[in-house]
Amino acid sequence: MPNPPIRSNTNPPSPWAQTDEEKAALFARHLTEVFTPHDTTIDPDIEYKLAHINKPREILSPFTMIEMNYVIKRLHPHKAPGLDNVTAKMIQELPIPGLKILLYILNAVLRLENWPTSLKLAKVIMVLKPTKPPTDVTSYRPISLLPIISKILEKLLLLKLTNGRHCHDWLPEHQFGFRKAHSTTQQCHRLADNINRALEKREYCSAVFLDISQAFDKVWHAGLLLKIHQTLPPCFYNILKSYLQQRRLIVAYNNATSQSVQMSSGVPQGSVLRPLLYTLFTADIPQHHSTTMSTFADDTALLACHANLNIATTSLQAHLDSIADWISKWRLKINENKSTHTTFTLQREPARPYTSITTLFHKQTQ
DSSP states (O other), rough: OOOOOOOOOSOOOOOBOOOOOHHHHHHHHHHHTTTOOOOSSOHHHHHHHHTTTEEEOOOOOOHHHHHHHHHHHHHTTSSSOOTTOOOHHHHHTOHHHHHHHHHHHHHHHHHOOOOOGGGGGEEEEHHHHHHTTTTHHHHHHEEOOOOOOHHHHHHHHHHHOOOOTTTTOOOOOTTTTTTTOOOOHHHHHHHHHHHHHHTTOOEEEEEEEEBBBTTTOOHHHHHHHHHHHHSGGGGGHHHHHHHHHTTTEEEEETTOOOOEEEEEEOOOOOOOHHHHHHHHHTTTTTOOSSSEEEEETEEEEEEESSEEEEEEEEHHHHHHHHHHHHHHTTTTBBBBBGGGEEEEOOOSSOOOOOOHHHHHHHTTTT
């Protein structure tokens, strides 16, 4: 396979990385920028609220051997290991005494509310995206490999989060991503049904389809921690805080590895907690009484239907304005290239030009 030099197309471009060591270091520097919030300034109000969170009185109940065995049996035995080279197959073949020791360690993490540093260090493999130039550092997709013990701990914690009413109370009805018995097909049917009903009534259906830029990688940790505190039972806060903070990664490229670099934003790739944490972070996205919202992960569709096109577009613009304020507050960005507006109608007269997306982007940059 070709092994061309790689560089970052910044202005000015970075020097060419030619050896495996140089490439691993270049990828690590690039990922440091990827996992940095859009806005790195400190929000005094949120920092004050986080600093004055009281230690919860209740603690999480310990994991049981039955729960741990349930998780271990469902591990994929052929998944690539993390930096510790411990595989799922090795864990699955542990004798009873070894399983008891593992359970003791996992419950110690839960009791101390301290996610070990070694379990927060990810091994990252860079994979070239199809049809992308191999000389550009942005043409590569990072694949994160986490320690298998961390994965077991995450799955056990997820069971505690989802078994009760912890996530059902706050999960928005319009979000079809990461939910049981919900799929992209069902969300598409929901959208199509709304559009068809509008057309049957001879109404205009003005629609905007939004995509959040680097949604999972740019999640603002301080904002996420505040929402965890406000949304989940208090006993989950400290363990999830430890889980998110001081996460690091090492890039492996052929036989070379980079120095470890910090991830100061985002929800961890390869983690089963990643979807739930992102959904929690975006659960309070504003809704509007005159529009229909449909979301799947980071993709969002807004529909406004009315017999009068001006009323439909005005309702849609009002909803976009509230989302623009929310996007700015929680330090996210809309991907302009992947967002679009269209009007569904059976009317023959052309719809007037629409500039809501442009307005939204303008508000984001203020």
